[in-house]
Amino acid sequence: MVAASSQTIVLSGYYGYRNSGDEAVLQSILSALEEESLTAGISVTPVVLSIDPEWTSRTYGVRAVHRMKLAEVRNAIKNSDGLISGGGSLLQDATGLGSIPYYLGILKIAQWLGKPTFVYAQGIGPVRRKLFRPAIASVFRRCEYISVRDIESAELLRSMGIRKEAVQVVPDPVMGMALPEAGAARAIIGGAAADAESPNGGESGGEELPVVGVSVRFWNSERTELAKLAEGLASLCRRKPVHIRFLPFHVPGDDEASRFVMERLGNVAEHGSTVSIAAETEHPYEMLREVSRCRLLIGMRLHSLIYAASQEVPLLGVSYDPKIDHFLGRLGSVPVGTTEELDPRIVASQAERLLLEGDVWRTAHAPKISELKREARTPARRIVEFLGSKG
Numbered sequence: 001m002v003a004a005s006s007q008t009i010v011l012s013g014y015y016g017y018r019n020s021g022d023e024a025v026l027q028s029i030l031s032a033l034e035e036e037s038l039t040a041g042i043s044v045t046p047v048v049l050s051i052d053p054e055w056t057s058r059t060y061g062v063r064a065v066h067r068m069k070l071a072e073v074r075n076a077i078k079n080s081d082g083l084i085s086g087g088g089s090l091l092q093d094a095t096g097l098g099s100i101p102y103y104l105g106i107l108k109i110a111q112w113l114g115k116p117t118f119v120y121a122q123g124i125g126p127v128r129r130k131l132f133r134p135a136i137a138s139v140f141r142r143c144e145y146i147s148v149r150d151i152e153s154a155e156l157l158r159s160m161g162i163r164k165e166a167v168q169v170v171p172d173p174v175m176g177m178a179l180p181e182a183g184a185a186r187a188i189i190g191g192a193a194a195d196a197e198s199p200n201g202g203e204s205g206g207e208e209l210p211v212v213g214v215s216v217r218f219w220n221s222e223r224t225e226l227a228k229l230a231e232g233l234a235s236l237c238r239r240k241p242v243h244i245r246f247l248p249f250h251v252p253g254d255d256e257a258s259r260f261v262m263e264r265l266g267n268v269a270e271h272g273s274t275v276s277i278a279a280e281t282e283h284p285y286e287m288l289r290e291v292s293r294c295r296l297l298i299g300m301r302l303h304s305l306i307y308a309a310s311q312e313v314p315l316l317g318v319s320y321d322p323k324i325d326h327f328l329g330r331l332g333s334v335p336v337g338t339t340e341e342l343d344p345r346i347v348a349s350q351a352e353r354l355l356l357e358g359d360v361w362r363t364a365h366a367p368k369i370s371e372l373k374r375e376a377r378t379p380a381r382r383i384v385e386f387l388g389s390k391g
Contacts, residue, residue, distance in 0.1 A: 006042070006044075006045065007042060007043070007044050007045070007082070007388075007390070008044075008046075008079065008080045009044055009046055009081060009082050009084055009383070010046075010049065010083045010084070010110070011029060011030075011049065011084050012049045012084065013086060013088055013090060014090065015048055015050045015051070015056060016048075016050030016051035017052075018052075018055075018250075018282075020249040020250065020281060020287045021174070021249055021250070021303030021306075022088050024177060024288070024303055024306075025086075025172075025173050025174055026056075026060065027177060027283075027285070028173035028176055028376070029086075029087065029120060029173050030062065031176070032173065032379075032381075033046060035377070036377065036381045037387075037388075039384075040388045042384065042387065042388045044384060046062050046063070047064065047065065047076050047080060048062055048064040048065075049065060049066075049067040049073060049076070049106070050064045050065070053066050059282060070109075073109070074109055077106075077113055081116075081390065082115050082117065082118065082387065083115055083116075084119075084120050084383065085103060085106065085107050085119050085120065085122070086118075086121055087120050087149065087172065087173045088122065088123065089323065090103040090122055091104070091122060091125070091127065092123075092124070092127065093129055093132060094126050097129075104135055107143070108139055116386065117142065117143045118143060118145045118146075119140065119143055119147060119148070120147060120383070121148065121149045121170050121173050121379055122147075122153065123149050123172075123323050124136075124157055125156045136157075137161045137162060140157065141162065144386060145168075145379070145386065146168065147168040148167060149169075149171060149326075150327070152322065153169075168382075170376065171330070171375050171376040172306050173379070174303055174307065174376075175306055175310050175369075175375075175376040176373055177284070178310075179292055180285060208243075209242055210243065210295040211245050211294045211296075212233075212236070212242050212243065212244050212294065212297075212351065213245050213246075213247050213290065213294035213299075213308070213313075214246050214247065214297075214298050214299070215246075215249055215254070215298070215299040215300055216257045216258055216299075216301075217249075217254050217257050217301060218253060218257045219300070219320045219339045220339050223260060225320075225338075225340075226260055226261050226264075228342045228343070229261060229298075229318065229342060229344070230261045230264035230265055231264075232343075232346075232351070234264075234268065235345065235347075237271050239348060239352050240352055241273050243275075244265070244273065244274070244275045244276070245275075245276050245278065245290070246258035246261070246262065246278065247278050247287065247290055247304060248277070248280070249287065249301045249303060249304055251280045254301070255277070255280070259277070262275055262277065278290050288307050288310075288311070291307040292311040294308070294313050295313070295355055296314050296316070296354050296358070297314070297315045297316070298315070298316045298351065299316070299317055299318065300317075300320055300339075302321075305327060306327065309331060309365070310369070310373065312369060314354040314362070315333075316336040316351060316354065317336065318339065318342060319335035319337070319338045320338070331365060332365070332368060336350050
């Protein structure tokens with residue numbers, strides 16, 4: 001069979017909303033598809049379904065269509081060679097009733113049009129409403145390839161009747177996202193961002209403070225977990241001078257949550273510490289570079305922890321969702337606390353320990369991180385192999 005020289009693939013996901021984690025998923029999939037297609041000797045042209053297609057096209061240099069204009073979506077799928085759904089937590093009903101019907105609907109349109117469909121490293125669930133389960137099973141049985149980002153998602157699909165051997169467990173795609181070299185970074189995210197000096201103490205100057213990245217979001221209505229985190233960070237500042245750097249992954253919500261914590265830190269300057277907040281980023285590489293400059297990352301957002309792991313930055317996760325526990329478990333770790341139970345004393349002591357023993361953490365976790373990075377590209381390789389076999 002002669003390999004196809006050029007294939008078009010439509011990407012469906014939570015894209016264009018400028019959520020740094022989901023945009024990182026998109027960048028990771030695009031990069032993996034490009035690298036695997038070059039290795040296979042074929043051309044794969046992506047078309048992204050986005051809520052802001054102009055911004056997505058400008059940011060990633062790809063064609064994009066509006067995800068809510070179904071005539072455009074249908075036309076893009078009709079003129080493609082297949083559809084990728086993922087990654088991220090697309091098929092869940094925790095954030096509302098619209099997500100599962102929408103993403104299943106996109107998959108169903110592709111299947112009605114006779115296009116191969118692929119599920120790319122998704123986190124499935126929670127699926128609390130039983131009526132959704134047979135619908136997911138029906139659509140997934142017709143997919144050419146299914147991969148999920150954790151064992152729990154695979155078990156949930158199995159409980160819906162999907163065969164175990166039909167589902168591959170792989171890492172989140174973002175584990176495979178590499179920070180580009182300075183020259184490439186300038187071309188992608190602009191010279192100022194690419195050339196910015198690292199604030200990370202101990203590398204470029206002994207006078208600089210170690211940077212502790214903090215990624216928070218609103219979750220509990222009483223904000224008790226954020227108040228306790230602020231108490232823990234303030235305690236850390238009293239123990240050791242640091243630079244607390246807030247990293248909002250989803251603006252404006254995370255920016256507001258960050259400022260909520262900042263207001264409760266007190267006067268850390270009297271202990272020699274500083275506090276800052278990162279500006280809104282346009283491209284995932286900008287936030288990845290921010291994380292790479294940290295000596296420690298304390299995160300609620302899943303992708304803040306994945307960014308840190310990919311850059312071998314020691315991390316502490318605060319769990320608000322099982323997906324945090326699942327990812328930390330793959331690293332052989334556990335959360336420092338949860339949104340329901342967070343002890344400021346433990347936060348401060350664990351943070352101080354990791355700042356002192358960063359090399360120990362990296363040595364212990366480097367083999368697992370390398371393994372996860374390699375495995376993160378498996379879905380792209382499998383999809384490219386399928387596309388390349390069409391003739």
